[in-house]
Amino acid sequence: MYFGPFYFDTKEIFLIVASILLGLALLFGWPLVWFEPASLLTLVLLMLITKGLLPAIHNEAFFILAIITIFLTLYWALFPVILFYLISFLFFRILRVI
Amino acid sequence: MNNLKTKQRIKILIALIFAFGIVGLGSPRVFVADTPQVQVEFIAFFRYMPERIYAFIQHPTDGDKQADLVEVAQIEQVEKKELDYKPVMSGVSAAEDPTTKEIIVKIDPGTKLEVRYITLDNGQVGRVYVPVK
Numbered sequence: 001m002y003f004g005p006f007y008f009d010t011k012e013i014f015l016i017v018a019s020i021l022l023g024l025a026l027l028f029g030w031p032l033v034w035f036e037p038a039s040l041l042t043l044v045l046l047m048l049i050t051k052g053l054l055p056a057i058h059n060e061a062f063f064i065l066a067i068i069t070i071f072l073t074l075y076w077a078l079f080p081v082i083l084f085y086l087i088s089f090l091f092f093r094i095l096r097v098i
Numbered sequence: 099m100n101n102l103k104t105k106q107r108i109k110i111l112i113a114l115i116f117a118f119g120i121v122g123l124g125s126p127r128v129f130v131a132d133t134p135q136v137q138v139e140f141i142a143f144f145r146y147m148p149e150r151i152y153a154f155i156q157h158p159t160d161g162d163k164q165a166d167l168v169e170v171a172q173i174e175q176v177e178k179k180e181l182d183y184k185p186v187m188s189g190v191s192a193a194e195d196p197t198t199k200e201i202i203v204k205i206d207p208g209t210k211l212e213v214r215y216i217t218l219d220n221g222q223v224g225r226v227y228v229p230v231k
Contacts, residue, residue, distance in 0.1 A: 091113030
């Protein structure tokens with residue numbers, strides 16, 4: 001889908017919708033069972049940035065990493081989760097996944 | 099094509115397992131209580147690397163002597179000040195600097211100190227030197 005000169009694929013649009021919903025959840029204090037909206041919003045924004053830098057060919061690796069990272073927020077604090085996300089990218093690069 | 103995809107998925111799995119292991123095992127040693135603040139002990143490990151190498155060269159087979167040399171190097175050294183030092187314990191005396199209100203502790207050469215590590219409420223690890231009687 002084109003927005004002006006920019007092209008967004010469905011995953012990016014869903015990520016943007018997710019960040020808008022999380023922003024609204026934070027604003028209106030909607031409770032999310034087990035998940036913390038502030039942590040999720042931070043992660044989604046990080047994912048949006050990294051997704052913007054990755055070509056669509058690496059969608060599978062990105063999808064698996066995103067799912068596991070979100071799942072880890074149930075058990076770990078935000079900082080180790082962000083570290084996990086960044087170190088995974090580093091290993092993806094080292095192992096030539098991306 | 100299918101083989102290539104399987105290879106790629108195995109690589110993704112390996113990367114995720116390694117990242118999980120590094121964060122799970124390494125993060126508490128490097129960072130204070132799940133914050134970006136780095137542990138003092140971790141910084142000290144790299145800061146005193148030259149002393150560590152020097153200690154290894156001096157006593158290549160004696161681990162205790164190596165540790166002693168590194169621990170002595172880690173004690174904060176301040177400029178020698180002529181103050182009225184009062185004895186606290188044998189080999190240890192202390193005085194207050196009248197201008198800066200700092201407490202200066204003087205340790206006589208040859209005094210044996212025991213190194214203890216304490217963990218503060220915020221997760222930070224501090225080093226305490228206790229004179230051995």
